[in-house]
Amino acid sequence: MNQLAAMGPIVARAHFANDLVEGLSATPKTTPPKWFYDAEGSRLFGEITRLEEYYPTRTEMALLKQVGPEIAEAAGPGRVVVEYGSGSGDKAALLLSALTAPAAYVCLEIDPGAAQATADTVAARFPGLPTRGVAGDFTHLPQDPPALPRGPRLGFFPGSTLGNFDPAEAQTLLSDMRGHLGAGAALLLGADLVKDAAVLEAAYDDAKGVTADFNLNLLARANRDLGADFDLTAFAHEARWNPEASRIEMHLRSLKDQTVHLAGKAFAFTAGETIHTESSYKFTPKSLQDLAEKAGWKLQQLWTDPKDWFALAILTA
Template sequence: MKPGIEWRAPRADAEAAQFAADLHAALARTPKAISPKYFYDEAGSRLFEQICELPEYYPTHTELALLQRHARDMAAQMGHRVQLVEYGAGALRKVRLLLGAMPRDSVQFVPVDISGPHLLGACDGLAADMPGLDIQPLVADFTRPHSLPPCPAGARRVGFFPGSSIGNFTPAEADAFLRLAAGELAGGGLLIGIDLVKEASVLHAAYNDTAGVTAAFNLNVLERARRELGAEFPDDGFEHLAFYNPAYRRIEMHLRATRPLSLQLDGQHYDFHEGETLHTEHSHKYTVAGFQAMAARAGFEPGTVWTDANGWFALLWLRSPSVP
């Protein structure tokens, strides 16, 4: 980060109020469901980084291998002088491979993430390892309106959205994000990771690891509600549930009530019957052609595609034409 750059944390009370409002709405609807963005407090972000190291969790290993092999080609697609915006930046592990293939004085890096402390810690590490790199962190929910720093003179804005995170969106949410990105990346493009359709057994193992890290990550949503909002529920009241739903081509993650119970939030009681779930995440799987068609409807033009030998994962370059 440049000397003198000051980051101002969002108001904690405003964040807690939004979390509480969204959780009340999630518990009141049928079926119960909440946005996966609430996984990513500081504890959840650490747990997700542990998930990425698990042998069963193929997306991270596969995508890293693609970046190691093709980063120069990917950087060449982006151009010589760029403002690189990483959506949902997290630990900044993958982008290092991309940044390493770019001349350091030709790129301004704008990592965007909802978890401020986690993002700023990662930026400190990146700045130490890549001195001279212009880093402009933005703590924001990138799916909602946000203001990016002005694009440097002579540069074009390009996006990086790795990790198949787009799969966590509903089709309508994915379309909305792609339209937003196509607008703010006009004249540049987007490098995006997608998880491809594959055998259900591979998917089941990835989301039900034997070490129980994914279970802890899932359960952290309610633990966060307990820590931050004072929610009350039995310690052993919920269990992790993840399965592949072939009708929607997606993995679903739920928190399942182990018995009839009540969850209390702000004096309101929400009853669960045994086996009832709170839907916390889904992860859609795509075909390359199907995703390119969805991106084209949002305003992108298909470009180069990089895939692994198993056909499990893909990184796609999508061009975003300048606004006429």
């Protein structure tokens, strides 16, 4: 399947280099979060999902288990499930168990290893279900529904990955998914909700330092894949709640004046300057509905957990 412009390692490296050069040349410096996810980044993210402080995964999975039958009823039978950014695939297994006679499962993942591992896990759990893992970038979705297996599609976008995009980008992404999924589509969206700042900040700055390692892996990856010379001991992980923008921001703070070399260019950092490496926007049910509607979707049903920490929403085209 090539509907996602399946990305080979050389092409991925060239995109990674371009994005880093562009982001480190900007003021303030910023990099797209998708480059966190090489094999080591996916491994570290898996560790994050099991941390005490990281409530989103366990909260979303419990909610998915609880409302699975209602999701199945809202989605209807025979859906082709298309997951965007699958990670471990644990949530896909829960969803597929709940749905009535799913017709096929496809996952689209920027980490080729995760795409394959998820497809293999799902195939082993659901023998007879046509299953495919595709390595590629879901921010470049062709509006080409016939390239997916036939049948009404149910997009699945869990983990609040939508929150990694600013509101205009998130709207474009949801709208592109609507085109990608085609007529009669539905989309099951997992979104993290606004809550106490201390809970949010702890989730992105855990005591064991796994999230710090995940953030710093971006620089380690640049050294590994692009021959950059980041000194990992000269940058520190930071997570801060930005209430005006309703987002957690992850940064890497330069601990001294320094110059880093990458792709034949030099990038100067002053002590204290940061690279903004990720935003995680937090939603309210109303802000999520508004965003979905701006992207041309209709909110069919929305569920939250008992603490109102996380939402699952089913949207229809």
